[in-house]
Amino acid sequence: MPLTAKREEAIERDEQDRLAPYRNEFYLQEGSIYMDGNSLGLLSKRAEATLLESLADWRELGIDGWMKGRHPWFELSEKLAALNAPLVGGSADEVMVTGSTTVNLHQLVATFFAPSGQRTKILADSLTFPSDIYALQSQLRLRGLDPAEHLVQAESRDGRFLDEADIIAAMTEEIALIVLPTVLYRSGQILDMERLTREAHARGILIGFDGCHSVGAIPHAFHDWGVDFAYWCNYKHLNGGPGTVGGLFVHERHFGTLPGLTGWFGSRKDKQFDMDHTMTPAENAGAFQIGTPHVLSLAPQIGALELFAEVGIEAVRTKSLALTDYMMTLVDQELTPYGFVIGNPRDDKRRGAHLSLEHPEAARICKALKAHHVIPDFRAPNIVRLAPVALYNKFEDVYEVVSILKTIMDEKQYEQFKNEREVVA
Numbered sequence: 001m002p003l004t005a006k007r008e009e010a011i012e013r014d015e016q017d018r019l020a021p022y023r024n025e026f027y028l029q030e031g032s033i034y035m036d037g038n039s040l041g042l043l044s045k046r047a048e049a050t051l052l053e054s055l056a057d058w059r060e061l062g063i064d065g066w067m068k069g070r071h072p073w074f075e076l077s078e079k080l081a082a083l084n085a086p087l088v089g090g091s092a093d094e095v096m097v098t099g100s101t102t103v104n105l106h107q108l109v110a111t112f113f114a115p116s117g118q119r120t121k122i123l124a125d126s127l128t129f130p131s132d133i134y135a136l137q138s139q140l141r142l143r144g145l146d147p148a149e150h151l152v153q154a155e156s157r158d159g160r161f162l163d164e165a166d167i168i169a170a171m172t173e174e175i176a177l178i179v180l181p182t183v184l185y186r187s188g189q190i191l192d193m194e195r196l197t198r199e200a201h202a203r204g205i206l207i208g209f210d211g212c213h214s215v216g217a218i219p220h221a222f223h224d225w226g227v228d229f230a231y232w233c234n235y236k237h238l239n240g241g242p243g244t245v246g247g248l249f250v251h252e253r254h255f256g257t258l259p260g261l262t263g264w265f266g267s268r269k270d271k272q273f274d275m276d277h278t279m280t281p282a283e284n285a286g287a288f289q290i291g292t293p294h295v296l297s298l299a300p301q302i303g304a305l306e307l308f309a310e311v312g313i314e315a316v317r318t319k320s321l322a323l324t325d326y327m328m329t330l331v332d333q334e335l336t337p338y339g340f341v342i343g344n345p346r347d348d349k350r351r352g353a354h355l356s357l358e359h360p361e362a363a364r365i366c367k368a369l370k371a372h373h374v375i376p377d378f379r380a381p382n383i384v385r386l387a388p389v390a391l392y393n394k395f396e397d398v399y400e401v402v403s404i405l406k407t408i409m410d411e412k413q414y415e416q417f418k419n420e421r422e423v424v425a
């Protein structure tokens with residue numbers, strides 16, 4: 001089928017798409033195609049509204065916004081935790097919206113890393129996001145342990161994917177704690193969290209997951225899988241706004257464990273304002289909060305998460321898989337002659353929510369895409385990441401992006417740019 005005929009197919013699929021009306025909920029720029037929702041999700045009108053309502057509460061109520069606002073700030077983190085919970089497969093008590101990804105990782109490792117006897121090491125992987133590695137290294141240093149010896153990173157065989165069997169083989173009697181991504185940020189591979197958790201527990205090891213690239217994109221069952229803890233950001237697939245407050249999950253079997261980093265907002269809510277110097281921690285994941293919530297950064301999440309409550313994560317996943325599958329078909333047919341390699345899993349069970357197109361000229365191909373008002377992101381050294389997002393991208397967007405990429409390659413338009421990354425890629 002020629003590429004032009006495929007536009008008709010894309011339009012037809014958009015007409016049948018039950019989620020298509022949600023596109024109007026978002027601010028999309030005329031003439032531009034956004035494919036970077038896995039780095040920063042777009043602003044929705046509902047997120048904007050709840051942010052403005054919280055600003056109005058501050059303007060009109062001052063301190064009384066804590067209890068009498070339209071979205072009372074004192075209970076806001078708990079309210080958002082309840083909206084996050086179905087997305088991660090936990091109860092509202094097991095989830096808290098607080099801190100940021102890296103800060104929550106520090107909190108959870110400070111809590112759950114208990115080196116003793118010969119179990120003094122942390123197991124991570126060689127493809128994970130650098131901030132996680134920096135956090136794990138510093139947590140080891142704080143315990144007087146040398147990261148060069150005590151941080152073990154499971155290797156990848158091909159630089160793209162991890163084999164669960166290799167991670168399991170690294171679960172030795174020296175490992176006290178495991179921290180892994182749910183979805184790899186470059187290749188978009190989903191790790192088998194259930195299996196890894198089962199294998200870790202069979203060896204007496206605690207395990208936690210970084211859910212940045214999966215929460216809001218794929219369903220999870222953290223509670224049923226028995227995952228000990230997880231943490232994620234709310235600014236990618238959840239569209240909560242740049243740098244918005246993150247999320248964490250602590251399995252209920254750990255309720256009552258004293259957090260490694262304590263602060264007054266981790267108190268039982270009815271006790272917090274007793275101002276006692278003996279802390280009474282919350283009896284759920286709320287205990288892992290530290291200080292005063294960043295209210296204006298939380299506020300857009302109310303509207304943003306409402307959309308997920310309405311649509312349901314299963315429907316989001318179904319459309320996301322259809323979009324990435326459609327994109328892979330077009331890439332195979334149209335772009336492989338130009339040297340593109342699909343570097344993400346093809347299998348639905350292992351594919352996250354973005355495509356990872358490998359090409360030696362990736363940095364300048366991304367710049368050429370931007371010149372066409374297509375927003376991808378670049379991951380060094382050779383990846384064009386493209387995330388067609390279920391709530392606001394169309395099948396026609398996917399068609400357009402592939403057809404623009406074909407023009408860029410046919411006409412060698414990328415040669416007008418330097419093959420170097422920008423400061424923020």
Ligand SMILES: Cc1ncc(COP(=O)(O)O)c(C=O)c1O
Binds near residue numbers: 132210246
């Ligand atoms: C997989 C992953 N982990 C951790 C982080 C760090 O998140 P934060 O800067 O919110 O702490 C990011 C940020 O993009 C990420 O993608």
